Amino acid sequence: MASKVYFADLRARSADENKGSKIGKLFERVCANLFSEDDVVAVKVHFGERGNDSFVSPVILRHIVDKVKDSAGKVFLTDTNTLYYGSRHNSVDHLVTAVLNGFDYAVVGAPLIIADGLHGGNERLVEVNQKHFDTVKIAGDIHDSSGMVVVSHFKGHGMSGFGGALKNLAMGCATLHGKLEQHECAKPVITGDCNLCGVCVEDCPVEAITLTEDGVKIEYDECIACMNCMDSCPNEVYDLNWEDDVPAFIERMMEYSLGAIKGKEGKVAYFNFLTNITPDCDCVPWSDYPIVPDIGILASNDPVAIDAASYDLVNQQVGFRGSILEKNFEEGADKFRGVWSEVDSGYQLVYAEEIGLGSRKYHLVRV
The missing domain is CATH 3.30.70.20 (Alpha-Beta Plaits)
Structure with missing residues (x-):
């Protein structure tokens, strides 16, 4: 059965058409009656590495936070510490980086909580009973939240081809040990x-x-x-061993995605921002030139469907000649293969559907 994915383009000629208004309309489609006044809702974001500026703007994010606050008792913005040693490897550095990138309470209207604790030790074991993992290690404050709004910047990624809602769940909701479990099959x-x-x-x-x-x-x-x-x-x-290890890495990620939302059935919504579609993850301390034009904002209650729609919309664009793209510039060609030629980006959608995360079939509804 096809899942509904709601889409708002970026054209605007009046206040009723600005990004905040469009986010409000999308929110009503996917979050109506999703939360109650007793809920504590996590808004899962990526605060961006220091030096990166392509993450979802905190000014834009405020519109989502305000909508959650209207329908739920409490809301917090959250992310987890990184496995690599950058500016977000522990909670102190992570919070400093987040504030420097604009995610201050005065801007976003909600407190910031690093969900896996100071050094990644705040975790919960969640049963998934899949091919690679029986249990996965999910950040405690994400697991303990009543519901979640997953806000993702859709862009490229060197090991998964692209990163969207599914990767935001997998890596973004795992503890340091959980991230290592996902990566350990694909070492250099x-x-x-x-x-x-x-x-x-x-x-x-x-x-x-x-x-x-x-x-x-x-x-x-x-x-x-x-x-x-x-x-x-x-x-x-x-x-890397692209033929064997990287597909296994993608499968491990999807099993972690399953664990991240377990127990929150019917209480999760997803927003994908198809803007500044860079070739790399926002974990890098730079932001390269986009590979395609800005497209719009998507919302859904199905993480597989929203990533599938995002993937298709990117590939429908004509690629930028001045970007890192080496091939696949034409409309309909796989843009992420044009950057990361060894990675089958679509495999994460196939495996995610296989383990019950959602449907690759979607019905795109313009709002």
Whole structure:
């Protein structure tokens, strides 16, 4: 059965057509009677890495927060700490980064809570009983919330092709140990010749890399799959097993997505913002040129359907020649394959549907 996905474009010629008004109309379609005055609702967002500016604007987010406050007793904005060692690896740095990126109470109208605690130890074990995991590790304050509004910036991602609502649930709602469980099947492999420059050794946060007379060595028991070595190596010594490991990584993510919403059936809504559609996740400390034009805002109660619709809408665009796109510029071509050629972006939709997260079939309704 097809799920409804509501779509608002970005054209506006009056106050009734501005983004706030359109968000209000979308909210009424997917959140009407979803929450009660006794609910404590998590608005799951990505606060952006320091140096990144393509995340969903806190000014825009305020419209969603205000709508939740009108229908629920309490609301908070939340995210979880990162596995990699950037500006959001612990709650103190994470909150400082969030405020610097504009997510202050005066702007968003709600308190900020890092859901997995100071160092990622606030977690709940949730049964999913799937191929890779019997239980998954979900951030405690997300698990304990009454309901959730998942607000995602739809964009590219180097290991999953694109990141939308499903990835926001999977990585965004997992604790540090949960993120490691998802990543541990897809750790970097050594495929090139090392010139012993030592850059990767310096950039490894857990001292899992050493230099020997024969080249570089990875201690896989220590490796946390943060990919710092791949990003920093000037000689392309590192790569991934794209054929076997990356599909397994995508499956693990989808099983975590299932755990993130378990117990909240009928109490979750999703908003995808198809703006600033960059090739990379907002976890990188930069924002590259978009690969397609801005498209609009989508809302649904089905995370698979909203990502499927977002994926299709992006691919219907003509790609920007001045972007990182190497191919697939034409209308209808897979734009994310045009950036991350080794990744089958659509596989996350296939597996998510298979394990019961939602439907790839959707009916797009303009509001």
